[in-house]
Amino acid sequence: MPKVTIDGFSIEVPAGTTILNAARMIGGDLVPPAMCYYSKLEGSGGKCRTCLVKVTKGSDADPRPMPKLVASCRTNVMDGMEVANVTSPEVLDAREGVVEFLLINHPLDCPICDQAGECHLQDLSFEHGKVKTRYEFKRRTFEPIDIGDKIKLHMNRCIMCFRCVFVADQLTDERVHGIMNRGDHAEISTYIEKAIDNDFSGNMIDVCPVGALTDRTFRFTSRVWFTKPVYASRKCTTPGCCGKTTLWLKGDTVLRVTARKDQYGEVENFICNTCRFDKKTKSDWTIEGMANIDRKSVIGQNHSDKIKNLSNSVNAYDSKQKPTPPVKSDIK
């Protein structure tokens, strides 16, 4: 069990754990943000650089610091390693730069984007973004592509995190979409513009950190913060689907069905398209209670009391080894 210290907080973790996951085991404000890593998707991470940290001591065996900032989602801890995240001005400066890069081509259309309120890039920009852009050139734009009647692709908003491609690769039988071209011309597209219609394709919507992939059955029906998220379940017969979801209600109307998400905005279990798109009546579901919204999001604002009480109930890690998560004021 190597021991790692992150921003002054130490934890022993199983060998092979990444710095990011070690930080998530400690929890709280020292956890680096992650825009492309997704713990449920094998091979994800290493694309966006938002999770950069400074390794100030490599290990007990070799205490030299690492010469450059490293991606915490792709760097394993070593015994005795010391890491600086929010305590390092260099890391915060680099993160600001990464956000600036991510926003170079991203349209600032939050007021009309369905992802607003649950967008990881919006939260990241709020914490690390600059007020103004220094970029003077035209933003990259793409012609709209129709990828079917359930999922809307808005390529101008894509940050090339590859998560949707991993979903298609790992969850669906026949992958029909991927990244085409290279560099500035790279884009998510379907091969011969084929509609994505296999059972688990809707999960791409849930893993997309921005508004590039949204639910066509929900688009423009309501801002998410005007809806009431509740946990619900049904006996789903689709192999591989857990039937446990979050319903987004307005009164008794089910506006949207999504998978349940943990405190890092990752789905707990993937769900099938039947649950997501075809079960839009409250009587299809057994309601289990208020959903846990644990992100710094406006969604929590209308439901604050219940959400606060539930805030730590969903955690991907063993709570027994988890010390009280530090907040910013604890981190010196």
Ligand code: SF4
């Ligand atoms: S469409 Fe969304 S999930 Fe797919 S690469 Fe772009 S940002 Fe990532």
Ligand code: FES
């Ligand atoms: S989350 Fe680590 S590089 Fe994207």
